[in-house]
Amino acid sequence: MEGAMKDLINLLQELSSCPGPPGGEEPVAAIIRRHLEPSCQIQRDGLGSLIASKQGSRKQPRLMLTAHMDEVGFMLQNITEGGYLRLQPLGGWIASNLPGQRVHINGSKGAVEGIVAAVPPHFKKEQKSELKVEDLLVDVGAASKKEIASLGLQLGDLITPVSHFAIYNKKLLANKAWDDRVGCAVLVAAMKQLSSHPNTVVATATVQEEVGTRGAVTAVEVVKPQAAVVLEGAPADDFPGITKDSPQGAVGKGCQIRLFDPSTIIHRHFWQWVTELAKKNKIAHQLAVRQSGATDARPIHLAQGGIPTVVLAVPVRYAHGHSGLIHLDDFQATLKLTLAILKKLDNKILKSLLPA
Structure with a gap:
């Protein structure tokens, strides 16, 4: 394996293995800061987003290249008298x-492993209603609230899935949190590789x-950008039972260029220009009109009187x-398409994309 590819795989492993549910992204931010601080100006906003700026040959336009650090997770919502934990979902989960x-469970004494309680089929009665996350319990081997406290656990502790990184069939990478650590990895790699560009990339x-x-x-x-590129790990739709038509997010078929979701047209x-850029550079890509979901494009494209925004994604099987x-x-x-955009988008091109 080539050194550059090995470095990218190590980056993907490090980011996807790191715990970082909503409100607990600091470990992810530390990784990104370590990679970008040598070549970028770093700042944080009041909620904790990490902002890394790199000026090219011109200060304008300001391009916002963004990916979200958080993964779906849970918060410890309550503790039963018998020492079981109740969950508050942070993000979208299918309870079943x-x-x-x-x-x-990331407590004051470190991570404590637990199992989401599962009723064996021997005792299972016919389920009359849809299972909800709020109905589930986590078993950490404790028998009382006192034992829970002795483990360093309390209400509000953040909870993440247990998974491990693996490579399947040479090119498929398995782990938790690809939504959106794969976007974070594209962001980090693009900023490290970016050299000559006619803009300021944030x-x-x-x-x-x-x-x-x-x-x-x-x-x-x-950031106050003039244009934005949102990087995502989007749910793949290429396995049985998902779509009756041709998939728009097939694994192994290239970068997904999103045209629509319920939160953003x-x-x-912009997307037509990006698509032509992908064709010109012979970058594998696929177009998607999504019937569900939302991304950070939702608030970004509505800010400051309207910001041209495009969403690029790596398809993820079994997201969330x-x-x-x-x-x-x-x-x-x-990564290639992201770099092509950053190296090409200048004031003249941006002006041509805006309404006359």
Whole structure:
């Protein structure tokens, strides 16, 4: 394996293995800061988003390159008399996927592992209503509230899935949190590789995207960009039972260029220009009109009177679960397209994209 590719895989492993649910992104921010501080000016906003600026040959336009640091997780909501833990979801989960899975509760004495309680089929009665996360319990081997306290756990502790990094069939990477640590990895790699560019690029690693794109709301006020590129780990739709038509987020088929989701109609001239740039540079890509979901593009494109914004994504199989899969080729395609945009987008091109 080439050194550069090994470095990228190590970056992907480090970021995806790191715990960082909404409100607890600091370990992720520390990794990104370590990588970008040597070449960028670093600042933080009041909610905790990390902002890294790199000026090129010109100060304008200011381009916001953004990915969110948080992953879906939980907060310790309550403790039963018998020592079980109740969960408050942070982000979107399917409750029926959780029983039997392991989690880390990040307490004052370090991470404590637990199992989401699963009723064995021997005792299972017919389920009359849909299972909710609020109905679930976590077992950490404690028998009382006192034992829970002795483990260093208390209300408000943040909880993340237990998973491990693995490589399948040479190019598929497995781990938790690809939404959006794969976007964070593209952001870090692009900023480290970026040299000659006719603009100022402001890499922005946001917080709390999974609970309502909150970090982007404050970060865009600090960055004040003229255009934005949002990097995501988008749910793949290429496995059985997901779509009856051709997939728009197939793993191994390239960077996904989003045209629409319920929160954002992507700037038409911008995505058309990006698509032509991908074709010109022979970068594998796929177009997506999403019928659900939202990204940090929602608050960004509505800020400051309107900011042209495009969303690029690496497809993720089994997103918002304990383990997902991404393809190295998609990661590289997204990185190449990101760099092509940053190296090309100047004042003249940006002006041509805006309404006359």
